[in-house]
Amino acid sequence: MGKPERPDIAPPSVWRNPWHFVAFGFGSGAIRPAPGTWGTLAGLAFVPLLQALPAWGYLAAIVLGALFGCWLCGKVSRDLGVHDHGGIVWDEIVGIWIACWLAPPGWPWLLAGFVLFRVLDILKPWPIRWVDRHVHGGTGIMLDDLLAGVGAWALLQLGARWLG
Template sequence: MQYEADTGKVPAPISSLRNTMINKTALYIATLGPVGNLPKMPGTWGSLVSAAAAPWLFLPFSLPLRMALLGLVLILGAWAATEAEKALGKKDPGCVIIDELFGQWLTMLPFAALSPAHIAAAFILFRVFDIAKPWPIKRAETLFPKGFGVMIDDGIAGVFAGAILYFLLPFIP
């Protein structure tokens, strides 16, 4: 069997195993584990899980740390979404919900503390913008390549939802 020193290439079985491991890892990240494979409304499930996890995994951190966390989610999510699209042979497959995590947490980014009612409002507002996709949200899907288009449109929906939430907070108990 020839190896890198002889041919410069990895043998096919090793290369195939590497690709399988990358595909499985990317799909696991892109679908937030089993959540993206729940029947019906995977985006809503992804947003709900993201909103429910935020008080423990996102909101307790300082603003700079939350921004860094979102940067990591954006980069990792774009990679995972791109790999998932390749593996599944579809553009923005429904089971890919890492973008919901990004958008939902981006909705909550500017707020130091949110009550359960505020988090529920953040969830609803994000879902409205994510589903309706008004301009420029819809345009972002096609403007950015591959997984970044998947992530950025939900990011814009999150910014819109966060802006509306900012004005609604005084009216939410």
Template sequence: MQQKIAFNLKKPHQFLALGFGLGLAPKAPGTFGTLAALPFIFATAQASLMVQIALAIFISIVGVWLCAKTAKDVQVHDHPAIVWDEIAGFYITMIGAAISWQSLLVGFVLFRFFDILKPWPIKLLDKKVKGGFGIMIDDVLAGIFSLIIIQALFKVGYLI
């Protein structure tokens, strides 16, 4: 029987790493945690591409620390409740996208697809890289793969 982890949402780094608490969902915490990217996506939807890229880099760099510190607190590398990496990945997916319910849905599905299936080289990085960087890098890469595909869908006219 697996021991229940006692997270402390009063600790700012855990509150953020757990996606404002969404990562504590009893089922599919990564899927629920991904939704915590929406405020960032909406807040920067009209911002320049450079601002969106800068925020994605900032979210990712801060995420390395948040995820490492939270994982150390609970003594579990990449606990499913730690979802800041999903926030970063979905935010990256939506960089430069025209925001609509359709684009958000497609971006969400693409990101979750790559995050769950972990095709090469995502799976390799997930297995080989440890620490906060290891927690973050597979989702950042899943976000980049998803970004490429969603931008291609916009380019060919499947998304408007």
């Protein structure tokens, strides 16, 4: 597939190619505006299921999701001919999983994890910005969001200890 004429919109392959569909967050990355936010919401929908697992099981899902994501995001990016197409949101999905790992129960904590993750993903403070600019391929697409997830996780854990 050649370069899309409009890399700001979802290509038709999202609805035909299963790898593209997954990378686009099961279609959530095709929603405009703010596909990253929609992708994060799609990922957040899985968090209650992940929280039902033991902590090690949830962590295993994160690790597997991240490793799979490095391959998936790289493949779909190459297929589309666009590095880190805005609609590729698998990275946001795994990022929010990280942010909410070991979060206290209840929707306020999930909301806090969501907000913290989106703020860090959008603002990209150091070292997230450096990784975003210097690490390429599927690993680069994933790594900045994984770091945003870790930062959001740390802040959420600090908040839980401070408020708890």
